[in-house]
Amino acid sequence: MMPKSSPTLYRDPDRLAASDRVAGALSLAIHEHRLLPGTKLGEDEIGEVYGVSRTIVRAALQRLAHIQLVEMQRNRGAFVAQPSQQEAREVFETRELLEPRTAHKAATLATDADVYRLREHIALEHAAMDAGDRGRALHLSGLFHIDIAGIAAQATIAGFIETLIARSSLIIALYSRRDSALCDSHAHHALIEAIAEGDGQHAEELMRNHLLELHEALDLHQCAAPPRSLKDALLSRES
Amino acid sequence: MMPKSSPTLYRDPDRLAASDRVAGALSLAIHEHRLLPGTKLGEDEIGEVYGVSRTIVRAALQRLAHIQLVEMQRNRGAFVAQPSQQEAREVFETRELLEPRTAHKAATLATDADVYRLREHIALEHAAMDAGDRGRALHLSGLFHIDIAGIAAQATIAGFIETLIARSSLIIALYSRRDSALCDSHAHHALIEAIAEGDGQHAEELMRNHLLELHEALDLHQCAAPPRSLKDALLSRES
DNA sequence: TCAGCCAGCTTTGTATACAATGTTGTGTCC
DNA sequence: GGACACAACATTGTATACAAAGCTGGCTGA
Numbered sequence: 001m002m003p004k005s006s007p008t009l010y011r012d013p014d015r016l017a018a019s020d021r022v023a024g025a026l027s028l029a030i031h032e033h034r035l036l037p038g039t040k041l042g043e044d045e046i047g048e049v050y051g052v053s054r055t056i057v058r059a060a061l062q063r064l065a066h067i068q069l070v071e072m073q074r075n076r077g078a079f080v081a082q083p084s085q086q087e088a089r090e091v092f093e094t095r096e097l098l099e100p101r102t103a104h105k106a107a108t109l110a111t112d113a114d115v116y117r118l119r120e121h122i123a124l125e126h127a128a129m130d131a132g133d134r135g136r137a138l139h140l141s142g143l144f145h146i147d148i149a150g151i152a153a154q155a156t157i158a159g160f161i162e163t164l165i166a167r168s169s170l171i172i173a174l175y176s177r178r179d180s181a182l183c184d185s186h187a188h189h190a191l192i193e194a195i196a197e198g199d200g201q202h203a204e205e206l207m208r209n210h211l212l213e214l215h216e217a218l219d220l221h222q223c224a225a226p227p228r229s230l231k232d233a234l235l236s237r238e239s
Numbered sequence: 240m241m242p243k244s245s246p247t248l249y250r251d252p253d254r255l256a257a258s259d260r261v262a263g264a265l266s267l268a269i270h271e272h273r274l275l276p277g278t279k280l281g282e283d284e285i286g287e288v289y290g291v292s293r294t295i296v297r298a299a300l301q302r303l304a305h306i307q308l309v310e311m312q313r314n315r316g317a318f319v320a321q322p323s324q325q326e327a328r329e330v331f332e333t334r335e336l337l338e339p340r341t342a343h344k345a346a347t348l349a350t351d352a353d354v355y356r357l358r359e360h361i362a363l364e365h366a367a368m369d370a371g372d373r374g375r376a377l378h379l380s381g382l383f384h385i386d387i388a389g390i391a392a393q394a395t396i397a398g399f400i401e402t403l404i405a406r407s408s409l410i411i412a413l414y415s416r417r418d419s420a421l422c423d424s425h426a427h428h429a430l431i432e433a434i435a436e437g438d439g440q441h442a443e444e445l446m447r448n449h450l451l452e453l454h455e456a457l458d459l460h461q462c463a464a465p466p467r468s469l470k471d472a473l474l475s476r477e478s
Numbered sequence: 479t480c481a482g483c484c485a486g487c488t489t490t491g492t493a494t495a496c497a498a499t500g501t502t503g504t505g506t507c508c
Numbered sequence: 509g510g511a512c513a514c515a516a517c518a519t520t521g522t523a524t525a526c527a528a529a530g531c532t533g534g535c536t537g538a
Contacts, residue, residue, distance in 0.1 A: 018522075053523045055521085056521095097336070257491085281519075293493085293494090297520090493525085496521105
């Protein structure tokens with residue numbers, strides 16, 4: 001499974017832990033909706049794909065479980081998480097509590113370099129959208145929110161938002177009503193302008209509205225086509 | 240290291256994963272200030288204490304690293320985390336953002352059983368304090384905050400608060416100015432009353448003040464007697 | 479025919495072995 | 509005497525082996 005004996009062949013310059021690489025790859029796949037909620041994540045299978053042992057895969061899955069991207073069931077394995085509607089509501093309520101304030105702070109702290117980076121970000125988003133790569137666009141739009149939290153120099157909150165974004169991605173996969181232009185880059189564009197001008201009040205307001213729009217674009221009343229793995233669907237909590 | 244062959248001897252009724260047990264034990268020790276910030280957490284050593292292999296210890300440490308109770312340095316091992324003063328400020332700012340609102344919601348939702356449990360909680364806190372077990376009192380006072388988040392039916396936020404409480408415990412260990420009656424149960428008592436009466440506005444206000452008091456009881460200006468492991472101190476970020 | 483049970487297979491849980499890295503102490507050379 | 513180099517040791521990183529639990533499918537007996 002690994003080239004057996006080849007002393008110090010790879011020499012990762014950055015010493016990236018192998019489990020980080022795997023966790024990142026899985027996370028990306030989930031964010032881009034290539035792995036859908038409910039998908040079984042077998043340890044051997046993943047290990048084969050990335051050429052690592054189950055030890056590594058396990059560590060990666062544990063990490064993803066902690067941010068609730070995957071759910072681990074004892075002796076049954078790991079699955080891409082399927083947030084319930086209640087959880088979905090909680091996630092968006094929490095975002096509505098954290099992000100507007102964070103946007104405000106970001107607006108007051110952003111440097112030119114930060115603004116430049118945000119603009120670049122949006123350009124990528126557009127490009128992905130134009131290329132029809134909806135998964136990638138969604139992922140990038142999530143990164144946009146995380147980036148703002150980073151600018152606000154609130155690493156703690158940024159970490160939380162990262163978790164919330166991750167779950168949002170799952171929630172959108174499950175409950176997105178229309179094939180909406182979610183996180184339509186229009187809203188992001190307006191946000192950047194407010195941040196560039198240092199207008200905290202406005203940025204806060206824009207962020208709040210943006211999140212409310214996202215929230216309302218979800219159908220949290222009836223179960224919308226749950227794409228869970230067949231027999232697993234029958235065991236899970238709420239039908 | 241484990242009783243080698245004894246088929247199904249223990250039969251944990253709840254199927255508690257072994258790593259959960261270890262993580263819980265370590266977490267408790269940190270919360271109770273029996274393990275101080277900077278302490279090296281050797282894998283073999285911990286494994287011996289709890290009679291498990293390094294596999295389990297590793298999983299436990301990873302979990303604690305995720306909630307930032309411990310810091311893992313590649314190829315060097317795990318240490319009880321030492322939040323910087325900047326991080327300390329962030330943690331309390333975030334708590335001040337999340338908890339008052341949560342207390343408000345808890346006040347509107349609390350059942351009689353919830354209130355009863357909270358009162359019981361405070362009684363334990365008092366008992367620990369009277370017994371001179373300051374570490375245990377501190378731990379219990381943290382649980383109090385988590386319990387309130389649970390009552391607010393916001394599992395997501397409750398999870399975040401749990402993390403924040405954990406780090407607060409480290410912060411208090413590092414930066415507590417006076418041997419203050421931190422989280423003096425007086426404030427908790429008033430909070431319970433507001434919650435019992437369903438007075439959300441009041442609860443929110445009390446919680447906000449309570450947190451500000453806690454925050455101000457910290458000395459975040461100069462480095463207060465850093466009990467870090469000797470040579471490690473010289474490598475770390477800020478002196 | 480169908481419910482229940484048991485055997486074999488598959489997958490996860492945990493321990494252990496080995497490799498790689500970091501640390502420490504000693505010896506040598508200048 | 510002090511700085512560097514290197515070897516012995518200690519600790520972590522990863523792979524693998526084995527044990528335990530769950531799943532599947534076929535068998536049996538009503």
